[in-house]
Amino acid sequence: MNVGWSFLIFLVLLLIPWVGVGVLGLQGLFVTVIPYVCFLIFIVGLVYRILNWAKSPQPFKIPTTCGQQKSLPWIKHSRLESPFNTFEVVLRMVLEVLFFRSLFRNLRADLQGKKLIYGSAKWLWLGAILFHWSFLIILIRHLRLFTNPVPSVIQFLDYMDSFIHSFGVPPVYITDILIIVGLSFLLLRRLVDAKVSYISHGSDYFPLFLILGIVITGVLMRYNLKIDVYAVKQITLGLATFKPAVPEAKIGTIFYVHLFLVSVLAAYFPFSKLVHMIGVFFSPTRNMPNNNRAEMHVNPWNYPVKHLTYAEWQERFREVMENAGIPIDEEVEKEEHEWYTIYGPNKNLNL
Amino acid sequence: MSLPKPDELISDVKLHSTPAKDWMEIKPELRKGYYLSIVEPKYLEELDLNHMGKWQPYDEKWPLPDGWQEKVKEELQRRMRINRAFKLFMDICVRCGACADKCHFFLGTGDPKNMPVLRAELVRSVIKGEFSTFGKLFGRLAGARKLDEDVIKEWFYYFYQCTECRRCSVFCPYGIDTAEITMMMREILLELGIGTDWGIKPVHNSYYIGNHVGVPPQSFKENLEFLVWEFEEITGIKIDLDKYINRKGAEIMFVPLSGDYFAEPGIYTMLGYLVLFHYLDLDVTMSPFATEGGNFGFFNSLEMAKRLHSKIYDEAKRLKVKWIMGGECGHMWRVWHQYHNTFFGPIDFLEVPKSPITGTVFEHAKSNKIIHIVEFTADLIAHGKLKLDPSRNDHLVVTFHDSCNTSRGMGIFEEPRFILKHVCNNFVEMPENTIREKTFCCGSGSGLNAGENMEIRMRGGFPRANAVEYVHKEYGVNHVVCICAIDRAALPTLFQYWVPGVEVGGLHELVANALVFEGERSRDVDLRRRPLKTPVKGVD
Numbered sequence: 001m002n003v004g005w006s007f008l009i010f011l012v013l014l015l016i017p018w019v020g021v022g023v024l025g026l027q028g029l030f031v032t033v034i035p036y037v038c039f040l041i042f043i044v045g046l047v048y049r050i051l052n053w054a055k056s057p058q059p060f061k062i063p064t065t066c067g068q069q070k071s072l073p074w075i076k077h078s079r080l081e082s083p084f085n086t087f088e089v090v091l092r093m094v095l096e097v098l099f100f101r102s103l104f105r106n107l108r109a110d111l112q113g114k115k116l117i118y119g120s121a122k123w124l125w126l127g128a129i130l131f132h133w134s135f136l137i138i139l140i141r142h143l144r145l146f147t148n149p150v151p152s153v154i155q156f157l158d159y160m161d162s163f164i165h166s167f168g169v170p171p172v173y174i175t176d177i178l179i180i181v182g183l184s185f186l187l188l189r190r191l192v193d194a195k196v197s198y199i200s201h202g203s204d205y206f207p208l209f210l211i212l213g214i215v216i217t218g219v220l221m222r223y224n225l226k227i228d229v230y231a232v233k234q235i236t237l238g239l240a241t242f243k244p245a246v247p248e249a250k251i252g253t254i255f256y257v258h259l260f261l262v263s264v265l266a267a268y269f270p271f272s273k274l275v276h277m278i279g280v281f282f283s284p285t286r287n288m289p290n291n292n293r294a295e296m297h298v299n300p301w302n303y304p305v306k307h308l309t310y311a312e313w314q315e316r317f318r319e320v321m322e323n324a325g326i327p328i329d330e331e332v333e334k335e336e337h338e339w340y341t342i343y344g345p346n347k348n349l350n351l
Numbered sequence: 352m353s354l355p356k357p358d359e360l361i362s363d364v365k366l367h368s369t370p371a372k373d374w375m376e377i378k379p380e381l382r383k384g385y386y387l388s389i390v391e392p393k394y395l396e397e398l399d400l401n402h403m404g405k406w407q408p409y410d411e412k413w414p415l416p417d418g419w420q421e422k423v424k425e426e427l428q429r430r431m432r433i434n435r436a437f438k439l440f441m442d443i444c445v446r447c448g449a450c451a452d453k454c455h456f457f458l459g460t461g462d463p464k465n466m467p468v469l470r471a472e473l474v475r476s477v478i479k480g481e482f483s484t485f486g487k488l489f490g491r492l493a494g495a496r497k498l499d500e501d502v503i504k505e506w507f508y509y510f511y512q513c514t515e516c517r518r519c520s521v522f523c524p525y526g527i528d529t530a531e532i533t534m535m536m537r538e539i540l541l542e543l544g545i546g547t548d549w550g551i552k553p554v555h556n557s558y559y560i561g562n563h564v565g566v567p568p569q570s571f572k573e574n575l576e577f578l579v580w581e582f583e584e585i586t587g588i589k590i591d592l593d594k595y596i597n598r599k600g601a602e603i604m605f606v607p608l609s610g611d612y613f614a615e616p617g618i619y620t621m622l623g624y625l626v627l628f629h630y631l632d633l634d635v636t637m638s639p640f641a642t643e644g645g646n647f648g649f650f651n652s653l654e655m656a657k658r659l660h661s662k663i664y665d666e667a668k669r670l671k672v673k674w675i676m677g678g679e680c681g682h683m684w685r686v687w688h689q690y691h692n693t694f695f696g697p698i699d700f701l702e703v704p705k706s707p708i709t710g711t712v713f714e715h716a717k718s719n720k721i722i723h724i725v726e727f728t729a730d731l732i733a734h735g736k737l738k739l740d741p742s743r744n745d746h747l748v749v750t751f752h753d754s755c756n757t758s759r760g761m762g763i764f765e766e767p768r769f770i771l772k773h774v775c776n777n778f779v780e781m782p783e784n785t786i787r788e789k790t791f792c793c794g795s796g797s798g799l800n801a802g803e804n805m806e807i808r809m810r811g812g813f814p815r816a817n818a819v820e821y822v823h824k825e826y827g828v829n830h831v832v833c834i835c836a837i838d839r840a841a842l843p844t845l846f847q848y849w850v851p852g853v854e855v856g857g858l859h860e861l862v863a864n865a866l867v868f869e870g871e872r873s874r875d876v877d878l879r880r881r882p883l884k885t886p887v888k889g890v891d
């Protein structure tokens with residue numbers, strides 16, 4: 001059901017530019033206003049999200065230690081899984097963000113009769129890597145359309161991506177194929193794997209459809225329904241230089257669909273689960289060093305709490321302690337101490 | 352409580368099929384044997400906590416206080432405001448499912464709501480439904496729902512079916528730690544006045560008496576007296592107990608666990624500590640007021656955790672020691688390692704721990720001044736300060752159970768193994784995917800070690816027991832060593848159920864058994880008075 005609805009929403013989105021441009025002829029709206037508005041939402045939304053996370057303090061140092069701590073000098077310390085300093089944390093994060101290291105560890109557990117068995121499960125990792133890396137490369141490659149002259153790095157990337165030309169195959173980008181493979185895998189996995197489909201909401205399928213839609217329109221545009229690249233470049237450069245212009249030449253409607261879906265994705269991004277892309281950098285279980293006992297971490301809202309003092313306790317047990325021959329401490333004095341709580345009827349703290 | 356036979360218990364577990372209905376449509380059905388009883392109101396009252404009067408989870412209508420919905424929403428928002436981890440974990444899960452089959456409770460029940468992702472989704476859905484525009488607009492499609500009484504029942508049920516073991520966090524690409532979410536949700540339940548019997552009474556005991564089982568100071572001493580008497584009977588070596596209890600001006604304060612001086616098999620570990628101290632003639636003392644490292648507060652709320660452990664540094668100050676050493680425990684070490692310094696630091700009235708025997712300075716504990724006894728002993732062995740006869744443990748085939756907290760919340764992996772390899776000759780590892788950071792929980796941690804929820808404990812402990820069963824059958828393992836007091840309490844029950852024939856004990860029990868004292872008489876039994884020559888059969 002979740003799949004159906006999100007696909008329906010996706011179809012509606014697909015129709016909007018089709019009707020808007022194809023029937024109503026609102027090119028201007030689709031190449032200027034909508035991209036700008038959406039891009040603005042993207043930026044503002046993202047900044048909002050980042051500030052919102054940054055605003056909440058991380059009260060405790062809670063790294064997940066997946067490897068040997070740094071302790072005695074002769075014990076080999078796992079620098080990546082139990083980082084002790086900032087450098088090691090950065091290494092851990094880099095591997096996490098670029099290569100999905102935790103996901104690489106993935107296991108499959110299964111019940112065989114009365115026996116639990118475990119197998120490696122790297123498919124999800126592979127699908128995710130294919131998708132994310134291709135997406136990144138495609139994104140950078142697109143800068144070709146937004147720059148003039150095109151920086152040589154981008155030219156090079158573009159060249160590398162399409163280098164299989166030289167084998168006489170039709171001109172395709174490798175990443176175009178890989179991203180479709182990756183996305184289809186992720187989508188199929190959601191549909192086929194009972195567990196994953198059970199946990200999937202519409203908001204999990206929708207971005208997949210959306211990105212798949214973007215990729216497919218992009219690919220179609222390039223290989224089948226040849227469009228006027230010159231006109232496209234005019235538009236994109238115009239957008240990039242804040243001199244938006246409605247092209248005179250006729251570009252296929254597919255371009256407008258592509259652009260519109262991209263705009264929707266941008267606007268949707270900050271408010272969806274897609275923000276994991278930024279959020280991962282904030283994750284305290286990965287971005288904090290495991291030097292808890294060596295360096296103090298400060299919790300800005302730390303406060304003194306009530307506890308029973310030794311003096312009170314000793315009063316209570318004095319007699320039995322004396323009988324049992326446990327030394328009594330005559331020096332302690334009863335201390336009054338101020339305390340706070342956020343709980344219960346005696347609540348006196350409002351954080 | 353009558354429990355089905357092991358084979359029956361596991362036969363209904365389906366890991367690959369899911370209910371026909373959407374999980375939001377499935378109303379919580381509180382199954383007997385799966386949940387904990389509610390504590391009597393007076394205990395909550397005496398701890399300055401809210402309560403909901405006398406009631407139990409099986410009551411049709413829960414006596415939730417007036418305005419509870421507003422309160423819960425407020426508490427959720429507050430936690431997002433003051434705790435980035437919580438907010439972030441609510442925001443960035445992509446429901447990739449990498450964590451799904453990592454939870455021992457899912458593996459033992461097949462209940463999809465025990466997949467960490469869905470467990471957290473029980474909260475996420477409410478946050479979306481109550482606070483987010485998207486969520487309000489698209490409802491279930493966006494994974495949103497409203498807060499109602501069933502939600503609270505579900506929270507209670509499932510957040511007490513999570514042992515805060517963090518195994519899920521290891522595999523999540525963003526490090527989402529469902530244990531943190533569980534902690535927050537238990538806190539919120541506590542604010543409503545929902546506290547479990549097994550969770551709150553120990554807190555009460557620790558708070559007013561000194562340890563969670565409520566052993567008063569004189570009995571604490573009596574228990575230890577009994578232990579050293581036993582040791583003297585076996586070995587002829589007399590340990591002078593008095594210097595270890597409430598003596599001012601010692602160099603080190605040692606914090607034991609009540610689990611270790613309260614019942615078998617923990618007591619042998621306790622004896623192990625004492626034997627080691629005696630062997631080294633270590634200048635160490637214990638405070639009868641701080642006789643509990645295990646922190647039951649942590650299973651209820653961070654504030655309670657802090658209240659219970661405040662006494663440790665206070666006592667160190669009063670006893671004028673230089674630094675602190677802690678026994679073999681799991682959750683206690685999670686709190687000591689990850690929270691203590693933040694709760695109580697800077698701790699400048701103590702000195703950086705330095706072993707008086709080897710001179711090693713424990714730099715990695717230079718700020719909070721607490722070291723683990725396993726670190727201490729490993730250092731001793733590495734410097735050749737202990738004369739050990741590992742063949743004294745030849746009647747045991749040993750495997751090591753990494754406790755969740757010391758592994759995933761601290762990173763102690765090598766030290767205990769190093770010690771083990773020096774104190775026994777037969778050490779076998781369990782299968783790779785079930786040890787170290789991938790270790791499986793005993794299924795009874797974080798305040799679940801009660802009697803009324805036995806079925807869920809046996810199910811949750813199934814993956815652990817299954818791995819032990821493997822080495823038991825394959826290599827004849829008959830003894831599981833662990834460095835956690837809850838494990839020592841929970842695992843024997845678990846193994847009796849799943850793998851009869853396997854015993855449980857702490858690391859320092861084996862250390863003490865292997866320690867060779869100068870001029871001692873030859874021994875023919877171990878600390879448990881089992882003959883050294885015959886292989887142990889284990890409990891049956």
Ligand code: SF4
Nearest residue numbers: 444446447448450523
């Ligand atoms: S592994 Fe992490 S991101 Fe994936 S479903 Fe679990 S909690 Fe969510």
Ligand code: SF4
Nearest residue numbers: 454513514516517519
């Ligand atoms: S912390 Fe442990 S018990 Fe809790 S959901 Fe994660 S794996 Fe399961």
